[in-house]
Amino acid sequence: MRHLRRAPARYALRHRTYLWLVDPDRLPVLPRPLRALAGFRAADHFTGRAPSIRAALDGFLAEHGVDLEGGRVVMLAHARVFGHVFNPLTLYWCHGPDGTPRCVVAEVHNTYGGRHAYLLHADARGAARVAKDFYVSPFFPVDGRYDMRLPLPGERLRLSVRLERPGAPPFTATVRGTRRAASVPALLRLALRHPFSTLAVSAAIRFHGVRLYLRGLPVQPRPGRRSRESAT
Template sequence: MTPAPAIVSSSALYVGEVVHQRSRTFAHRLRYRLWMVLADLDELDGLQSRLRLLGRGRVGLISLRPSDHGDRSDRPLRGQVEAHLAEAGIDIAGGPIRLLTMPRILGYGFNPISVFFCHTPDGALAALLYEVTNTFHERHSYLVAVPQAADGAAPGLIRQTAEKRFFVSPFMDRDLTYDFTVRPPGEAVSVVVAVRRGDTPILTASFVGQRRPLTDGQLLRAFLTHPLLTWKVTWGIHWEAAKMMLKGARYRHRGPRPTQLVTLGHDRS
């Protein structure tokens, strides 16, 4: 009997750690283990049919729901991302869109930041969409085009910038700048967000992860070695906030939400 062909997937797990380092007003550092799923939006239905542990619903050991992202509606997530790209004059011509995010764990999900990697059909990375969610469940995104190399070579580190338009941390002002430095998913992935006021660094947050195949065995291993992942992230945010208040952090007023859904940034490479 001829063996079945191996399933080739762009989707994967990335297991690593998050580090936050605050360097202005007062020093504060946190570091913890974390894992994320890279899901090709065109593969998602097939993945969830094939994998017993990657469910679709709100309740389950591990679940990934497109309606947890974008405008949280039942509108196709791919269409929402493509609409944002079109408004910015970016055409990926139906190419792959891959989402790096944390899934729901035991029905609960929270992602401070998720990243959409938007590719053209030939695999070239055309844009990154950073989806930021605060603890008030408000959301704003930052979209930045990726310039194409003249020789067609794949990008190494991608460096991008956007003005901060959205209330996230209660201890940080809004009139700041984000500098993104991203290594696109391969054998490893990294997303670094540096926050500054002018030329003065305020905070650096990073995730660095190593690729693992997206299988039931690896999902179970990640669940067992990082128990209650999303629950711990939310608890950790509040715990670290309490410690920062003891160090003298001053609470900032939230202010009005931005009127637009997406802020455009620019390349800084």
């Protein structure tokens, strides 16, 4: 994962981790001794009140007039590790019953406990635009728009989110990765290489936030409660 900020101070960061690419209707269940290394809970997504992640997604889509009619969903997210999870961005590629892409849902979490979901109608290249409608970084106000490139992952993962703001250079986040089978040996290697992986993500966000603050970046006030979803 890479972030590049161009103004008011140039700042770049790079962080290595691993994500899960799963079907929320068939979430993986690890052998009991390893279950602390990966878990998925409906409480960690959308309103947190649905009986399953898929039910939560379908409820969100229904609010926006979208019915997948039982079509397949592919989800990219962090799993719970030793009881902790933090997902800055969870993606859901949604298909109709014939396999035709219907939409993409981008669910964003901030470090203040807030959640927000964007409904995206991406083109054939996975490109979509949406107005920013959620407070994420304390150094950016809630304005501008996101230009996203979110193609369905194949053997390679190549995602980008570019924040465009009036009169300011863009902020860009990219994610690159290689798809691997989720075997027990592979998971153990990743757990050893990236222990407490989701805790490390949230800690890294705070660490870099402190560094930017010490460099003099002005903090933007956090707005009041906003709606949880947008569409484009």
